[in-house]
Amino acid sequence: MVPGLMEGIASVLHFKVIIAIATGVGIGIILGAIPGLTATMGIAIVIPFTFYMDPVLSIGMLIGAYKGGMYGGSISAILIGTPGHDSAVATIMDGFAMTKKGMAGKALKMALYASLFGDMTSTLALIFLAPMLALVTIKIGPGDFFALIIFSLTIIASMSGESVVKGLISAAFGMLVATIGLDPVFGVRRLTFGFTPLDSGIELMPMLIGLFALPEVIEQLENPLSRMTASVVAPKHRDDSRVTWEDFKRSIKSLLIGSGIGIAIGAIPGIGSSVSCWLAYTTSRNQSKNPEKWGTGIVEGVAAPEAGNNAVVGGALIPMLTLGVPGSVPVAILMSAFLIQGLMPGPMIFKEAPVVVYGIFTSLFMSNILLLVLGLLIIKYMALYFTRVPKVILFPTIISFCYIGAYALYQNMLDIKIALVFGILGYLMRKYKFGAAPFMIAMILEPFCERSLRQYMLMTRGDFLSIFTHPIADIFFVLTIVTVFVAIRQRLRGTAMTQTI
Amino acid sequence: MMKKGILVFMAVLCCGMLIGTNLSAADFPQKAITLYIPYSAGGSTDTSARVLASAAEKILGQPITCVNKTGGGGTVMLSLLKNQKPDGYTIGVLPDSALTRTPHILNVEYSFKDFDYIMKYGLYTMFCVVNGDSPYKTFKDFVEYARKNPGKVSYATPGAMEAGALALYYVGKIEKVQWNMVPFPGSAEGMVALFGKHVDAWSDAGGAETHMAEVKAGKLRVLAAYMGSRSPALPDVPTLKELGYDFAINSGIGFCGPTGIPKDRLKLLEAAFIKAADSPEFKKVTERLMMPTVKLDGKTFLESMQTDHVALGKLLKDIGVQKK
Numbered sequence: 001m002v003p004g005l006m007e008g009i010a011s012v013l014h015f016k017v018i019i020a021i022a023t024g025v026g027i028g029i030i031l032g033a034i035p036g037l038t039a040t041m042g043i044a045i046v047i048p049f050t051f052y053m054d055p056v057l058s059i060g061m062l063i064g065a066y067k068g069g070m071y072g073g074s075i076s077a078i079l080i081g082t083p084g085h086d087s088a089v090a091t092i093m094d095g096f097a098m099t100k101k102g103m104a105g106k107a108l109k110m111a112l113y114a115s116l117f118g119d120m121t122s123t124l125a126l127i128f129l130a131p132m133l134a135l136v137t138i139k140i141g142p143g144d145f146f147a148l149i150i151f152s153l154t155i156i157a158s159m160s161g162e163s164v165v166k167g168l169i170s171a172a173f174g175m176l177v178a179t180i181g182l183d184p185v186f187g188v189r190r191l192t193f194g195f196t197p198l199d200s201g202i203e204l205m206p207m208l209i210g211l212f213a214l215p216e217v218i219e220q221l222e223n224p225l226s227r228m229t230a231s232v233v234a235p236k237h238r239d240d241s242r243v244t245w246e247d248f249k250r251s252i253k254s255l256l257i258g259s260g261i262g263i264a265i266g267a268i269p270g271i272g273s274s275v276s277c278w279l280a281y282t283t284s285r286n287q288s289k290n291p292e293k294w295g296t297g298i299v300e301g302v303a304a305p306e307a308g309n310n311a312v313v314g315g316a317l318i319p320m321l322t323l324g325v326p327g328s329v330p331v332a333i334l335m336s337a338f339l340i341q342g343l344m345p346g347p348m349i350f351k352e353a354p355v356v357v358y359g360i361f362t363s364l365f366m367s368n369i370l371l372l373v374l375g376l377l378i379i380k381y382m383a384l385y386f387t388r389v390p391k392v393i394l395f396p397t398i399i400s401f402c403y404i405g406a407y408a409l410y411q412n413m414l415d416i417k418i419a420l421v422f423g424i425l426g427y428l429m430r431k432y433k434f435g436a437a438p439f440m441i442a443m444i445l446e447p448f449c450e451r452s453l454r455q456y457m458l459m460t461r462g463d464f465l466s467i468f469t470h471p472i473a474d475i476f477f478v479l480t481i482v483t484v485f486v487a488i489r490q491r492l493r494g495t496a497m498t499q500t501i
Numbered sequence: 502m503m504k505k506g507i508l509v510f511m512a513v514l515c516c517g518m519l520i521g522t523n524l525s526a527a528d529f530p531q532k533a534i535t536l537y538i539p540y541s542a543g544g545s546t547d548t549s550a551r552v553l554a555s556a557a558e559k560i561l562g563q564p565i566t567c568v569n570k571t572g573g574g575g576t577v578m579l580s581l582l583k584n585q586k587p588d589g590y591t592i593g594v595l596p597d598s599a600l601t602r603t604p605h606i607l608n609v610e611y612s613f614k615d616f617d618y619i620m621k622y623g624l625y626t627m628f629c630v631v632n633g634d635s636p637y638k639t640f641k642d643f644v645e646y647a648r649k650n651p652g653k654v655s656y657a658t659p660g661a662m663e664a665g666a667l668a669l670y671y672v673g674k675i676e677k678v679q680w681n682m683v684p685f686p687g688s689a690e691g692m693v694a695l696f697g698k699h700v701d702a703w704s705d706a707g708g709a710e711t712h713m714a715e716v717k718a719g720k721l722r723v724l725a726a727y728m729g730s731r732s733p734a735l736p737d738v739p740t741l742k743e744l745g746y747d748f749a750i751n752s753g754i755g756f757c758g759p760t761g762i763p764k765d766r767l768k769l770l771e772a773a774f775i776k777a778a779d780s781p782e783f784k785k786v787t788e789r790l791m792m793p794t795v796k797l798d799g800k801t802f803l804e805s806m807q808t809d810h811v812a813l814g815k816l817l818k819d820i821g822v823q824k825k
Binding site: 184189454 | 542543711
């Protein structure tokens with residue numbers, strides 16, 4: 001029998017541990033649902049309490065908080081079209097569209113189930129494939145990483161809706177905005193125009209809040225039809241609040257693709273769920289039989305990104321446990337919890353502390369179950385009350401919370417100004433049909449792109465062409481070309497995506 | 502009856518609120534403190550700082566939110582920190598090299614007078630680490646290998662002007678060897694690159710220290726130490742000085758904030774972190790990281806840095822990396 005496995009599992013099946021995980025999940029969901037308060041913050045708040053607990057309890061609580069936080073972010077993405085966490089942005093596409101059609105309940109539930117699906121598969125991958133996956137992960141060097149980012153950026157081309165040119169302009173603008181601040185290697189100021197608060201660049205969350213929250217509300221004000229309806233559309237059918245077997249069958253492909261992508265992305269240190277949710281969304285869309293329906297509010301459109309972003313959690317634990325390298329910031333915080341307990345993550349940890357490792361795996365499963373229970377409870381009360389609140393009260397409240405959230409991040413007034421500027425910018429972008437999605441992805445990916453390219457050039461003394469001798473990089477370059485072809489073909493056939501954001 | 506009930510309820514509520522409010526004499530800190538960390542998550546700076554901050558949180562009574570602001574070996578973070586409000590709510594982890602060494606080499610946007618110093622808690626150990634299955638068993642072997650393969654050997658560092666980068670730059674010049682420096686946000690990413698054989702060595706702090714199990718098992722090999730004397734945790738690893746190179750760097754980590762922090766708040770932070778350094782969690786982690794600890798108060802920290810600044814100016818001039 002695998003040493004430590006049974007004790008590991010047993011260590012988690014205690015009342016105290018279950019309560020700890022449930023508390024973590026609960027705090028996570030609530031914090032995650034408020035735009036501006038991220039899952040990372042939730043973890044940071046929970047950490048001090050974990051000192052007084054033993055490792056299994058504390059790590060369980062942290063894992064619960066992180067998973068809860070990610071789901072909470074999806075709740076606000078679906079209900080108000082503003083992501084509560086950057087991992088939930090792709091969920092807005094179909095999730096918010098579904099709310100507008102009165103199917104908020106269905107969207108929320110599918111998000112929950114898809115998140116669970118992603119979680120379960122990535123936890124299984126972690127348990128059975130971790131050492132193997134780690135071996136593959138370390139093979140990815142700066143050159144391969146650069147190719148991967150280029151591939152991710154071309155996904156933008158296939159997301160641009162009507163005009164590829166406009167999509168590219170949005171993306172280029174996104175990359176430009178990302179360079180604002182001090183350069184990562186030498187600290188040289190770029191595009192700050194001497195305005196020193198901009199040295200750290202544009203913070204992502206306030207920008208997202210501005211880009212998504214304000215334009216939506218302004219549009220609602222502009223539209224005379226929606227002004228007449230007192231409250232958000234209520235479900236018409238009983239089925240609009242449930243996920244039916246039909247829905248599930250349709251979404252299987254998206255769930256599998258999303259999970260696979262999430263695990264892969266999570267296993268690569270540095271990138272995170274904000275990228276995987278988009279990759280999951282667009283890849284599933286490209287693989288589906290009806291790509292033109294995506295963006296109008298179909299349930300697969302929620303399943304894909306939700307599976308994608310949750311699968312990252314398990315994926316990110318792989319490099320952390322096997323190589324001692326955190327795959328994302330929340331995992332880094334988890335790692336410091338390990339270290340406090342005197343455990344050193346790395347290839348040796350399976351030998352040094354198998355009980356703790358298997359305990360963690362069990363906590364992961366347990367938090368999935370608790371997320372399901374708590375999630376369904378919250379949906380029951382949330383979706384119900386949400387549609388009953390008159391818009392007059394709802395929208396101002398939402399906007400207030402969003403902007404408070406932007407400030408709450410670092411208690412920095414600049415973030416509110418950023419949220420306002422991008423709010424107006426976002427509105428103009430919508431009006432003239434420049435996608436916010438390409439802008440956002442480009443902005444998230446730019447630092448990785450720049451860093452890996454610069455590293456590769458330093459490693460090879462400027463010999464860029466040698467990148468094609470790297471097999472993994474070649475794979476991604478080929479995928480890039482394929483994506484471009486598919487995008488062009490879709491446009492020619494008229495099956496391109498409907499542009500909603 | 503009802504009215505009385507409401508009155509009692511209100512009275513209890515008011516009492517509860519009064520008890521809840523912070524009645525301590527010092528009204529700092531009232532909210533969370535932000536701590537900038539100049540290296541990426543998972544390395545020795547980040548890990549030690551986070552753990553020390555968690556211990557200090559309990560003493561201060563408010564959370565400390567850690568934010569990684571990487572780049573330039575601390576220059577990015579310090580340029581940022583310099584312009585934050587000096588109210589004690591934004592502080593940073595200071596790798597003293599960013600003040601004592603880097604300004605000699607690069608034009609930076611800050612200087613000693615831009616900060617208030619809180620305390621110093623640790624000393625860096627820096628090593629040249631290679632994979633266990635690599636053909637070079639000693640530092641001399643490594644240099645020879647690089648000499649035979651000009652332009653093909655690369656080493657990972659946390660930044661262009663870090664100790665690790667300078668050390669191998671210096672050796673490269675003396676030995677007339679051409680090798681490539683590749684910057685990473687921190688030792689975590691750099692070590693992955695080493696494990697994946699994308700670079701041939703990790704040069705600086707955090708590599709060997711966060712992977713002692715692998716070093717002991719022979720999966721990693723430590724070729725040289727860059728400090729003035731050998732590390733007690735790795736007594737068999739020679740220093741560059743012992744290997745015949747006139748190069749040694751002693752640097753460490755502490756905390757600082759933008760200049761202008763009210764004296765009482767500064768003192769409070771100083772006391773809190775110094776006390777936190779005694780906590781068992783911190784001791785455990787620094788042991789694990791092989792990080793020698795110190796406890797210097799703000800004033801002593803500043804004085805020691807100013808001395809080092811002068812000494813390093815001379816060393817760097819000799820090496821030839823002084824900025825023009």
